[in-house]
Amino acid sequence: MITTQKVKDDAVQHASDYVNTVFQKIEERNPGEIEFHQAAKHIFSALIPVFAKNPKYIKNGVLERISEPERFITFRVPWVDDNGNVQVNRGFRVQFNSSIGPYKGGTRFHPTVNASIIKFLGFEQIFKNALTGQPIGGGKGGADFNPKGKSNNEIMRFCQSYMTELANYIGPNVDIPAGDIGVGAREIGFMFGQYKRMRGTYEPGVLTGKDVRFGGSLVRPEATGYGLIYFVDDMMQDHGLHLKGSKVVVSGAGNVAIYAMEKAMELGAKVIACSDSTGYIYDEKGIHIETIKRLKLDEDGVISTYIDIHPHASFHQNGEEIWTVPCDIALPCATQNEIDADAARVLIKNGIKVVAEGANMPSNQEAIDLFNESHILFGPAKAANAGGVAVSALEMAQNSMKLSWPFEKVDAKLHEIMLNIYRNSVSAAEEYGHPGNLDVGANIAGFLKVGDAMIREGVV
Numbered sequence: 001m002i003t004t005q006k007v008k009d010d011a012v013q014h015a016s017d018y019v020n021t022v023f024q025k026i027e028e029r030n031p032g033e034i035e036f037h038q039a040a041k042h043i044f045s046a047l048i049p050v051f052a053k054n055p056k057y058i059k060n061g062v063l064e065r066i067s068e069p070e071r072f073i074t075f076r077v078p079w080v081d082d083n084g085n086v087q088v089n090r091g092f093r094v095q096f097n098s099s100i101g102p103y104k105g106g107t108r109f110h111p112t113v114n115a116s117i118i119k120f121l122g123f124e125q126i127f128k129n130a131l132t133g134q135p136i137g138g139g140k141g142g143a144d145f146n147p148k149g150k151s152n153n154e155i156m157r158f159c160q161s162y163m164t165e166l167a168n169y170i171g172p173n174v175d176i177p178a179g180d181i182g183v184g185a186r187e188i189g190f191m192f193g194q195y196k197r198m199r200g201t202y203e204p205g206v207l208t209g210k211d212v213r214f215g216g217s218l219v220r221p222e223a224t225g226y227g228l229i230y231f232v233d234d235m236m237q238d239h240g241l242h243l244k245g246s247k248v249v250v251s252g253a254g255n256v257a258i259y260a261m262e263k264a265m266e267l268g269a270k271v272i273a274c275s276d277s278t279g280y281i282y283d284e285k286g287i288h289i290e291t292i293k294r295l296k297l298d299e300d301g302v303i304s305t306y307i308d309i310h311p312h313a314s315f316h317q318n319g320e321e322i323w324t325v326p327c328d329i330a331l332p333c334a335t336q337n338e339i340d341a342d343a344a345r346v347l348i349k350n351g352i353k354v355v356a357e358g359a360n361m362p363s364n365q366e367a368i369d370l371f372n373e374s375h376i377l378f379g380p381a382k383a384a385n386a387g388g389v390a391v392s393a394l395e396m397a398q399n400s401m402k403l404s405w406p407f408e409k410v411d412a413k414l415h416e417i418m419l420n421i422y423r424n425s426v427s428a429a430e431e432y433g434h435p436g437n438l439d440v441g442a443n444i445a446g447f448l449k450v451g452d453a454m455i456r457e458g459v460v
């Protein structure tokens with residue numbers, strides 16, 4: 001049952017009943033898809049004040065429509081490993097909502113990928129993309145393929161097979177995939193090469209996160225992490241706090257985590273811990289970012305080897321316990337549901353001031369409630385990590401114009417977009433009776449843009 005703390009009048013009660021009815025249908029139609037249910041429940045509860053104030057969304061069935069993907073594709077991905085054995089994985093693409101632009105969203109290669117994970121990510125992406133202010137709809141894709149331990153040739157063959165089927169459903173004005181966990185510039189390059197070979201035309205706008213030598217945008221590799229820190233900086237300054245001199249803990253050591261650490265350090269913060277799926281490292285003197293980049297980006301190694309190079313640091317095997325490290329700012333940048341109520345309580349007990357989500361849905365609902373109750377500054381994923389997709393949209397714009405913007409120009413646009421996302425989330429939260437709650441504000445601001453477009457486009 002979805003409830004709101006402010007059941008004041010009939011309109012709110014009616015909106016709450018409506019949201020609960022639609023949510024029940026989602027549970028019935030998508031049995032067992034717990035991550036999708038979690039994301040839907042979270043967003044729906046934030047929207048109760050919107051439906052109470054504007055019954056037009058109820059009348060036009062916006063919630064029923066927005067929560068049912070326009071298209072959900074699953075496909076076989078057969079490939080041959082280095083030993084000559086045939087392997088089969090399952091590929092997915094959800095084309096969730098195209099009311100404000102072509103479907104846009106990343107691609108995850110990880111053994112845990114299933115319909116629920118892809119739908120939760122695609123659903124979140126609708127609202128995130130709307131928040132960026134750019135004309136991009138929501139989509140997401142991936143496969144239950146485990147890139148760990150695979151050779152470069154195996155990765156290439158897998159990407160080519162994945163694209164051979166996916167190419168039937170995407171295009172620069174239809175659906176534009178990018179990277180996510182397990183998919184970076186190398187995988188995007190292999191997929192781009194296969195798409196080009198199949199189509200026989202050069203269409204750089206079909207994928208983002210490409211290498212700069214063939215249509216990629218400067219700043220895209222850094223964008224999610226840098227954007228996260230711009231968001232944190234804006235949010236802290238607005239509350240009289242400063243990044244400079246703050247102690248930061250970051251989970252993950254992939255694309256998002258690395259560039260978040262880099263920008264945080266550049267702005268004067270001290271990052272003292274980061275992790276991968278094997279455990280976390282603690283470096284009281286401050287993490288040496290060049291070592292992490294070399295270990296994780298160049299060598300695809302494990303984080304424990306950091307202590308061979310920096311013996312004063314320590315390695316701790318259980319990755320989740322990274323949240324026991326006392327700090328001012330916690331940045332979950334690894335995966336979903338990495339902060340539960342217990343982790344949130346420890347962070348709060350240790351005096352945390354800011355939590356901002358680089359990963360998608362890294363904090364569960366109980367954790368978010370605890371942060372809000374304790375007046376921790378909380379930057380929700382769909383606002384705080386929107387910098388990656390925002391620069392992807394800038395990459396699409398450059399591809400359409402057949403030109404490349406300099407680093408400084410893209411970086412300045414990224415910063416401006418993050419500031420606008422912050423301000424719009426603050427305003428929406430205030431307007432709908434939850435001042436200071438950026439989580440509610442971001443969901444509402446994203447929804448209003450998409451919901452209004454859906455009404456104007458008719459029942460489609």
Ligand SMILES: NC(=O)C1=CN([C@@H]2O[C@H](COP(=O)(O)OP(=O)(O)OC[C@H]3O[C@@H](n4cnc5c(N)ncnc54)[C@H](O)[C@@H]3O)[C@@H](O)[C@H]2O)C=CC1
Nearest residue numbers: 180181182224252253254255256276277319334359360388
């Ligand atoms: N790449 C992008 O532009 C964007 C990514 N995101 C989200 O950010 C998160 C990270 O994505 P990327 O950095 O792109 O992926 P990545 O594959 O580059 O890195 C993921 C990192 O998380 C670590 N990790 C995974 N599970 C873990 C666990 N249980 N405990 C500790 N560490 C763990 C991995 O070892 C790796 O270091 C994901 O939730 C993704 O959906 C969100 C917005 C954009």
Ligand SMILES: O=C(O)CCC(=O)C(=O)O
Nearest residue numbers: 105106178180388389392
């Ligand atoms: O750059 C993109 O299109 C997608 C980024 C992404 O997957 C995300 O925002 O979660």
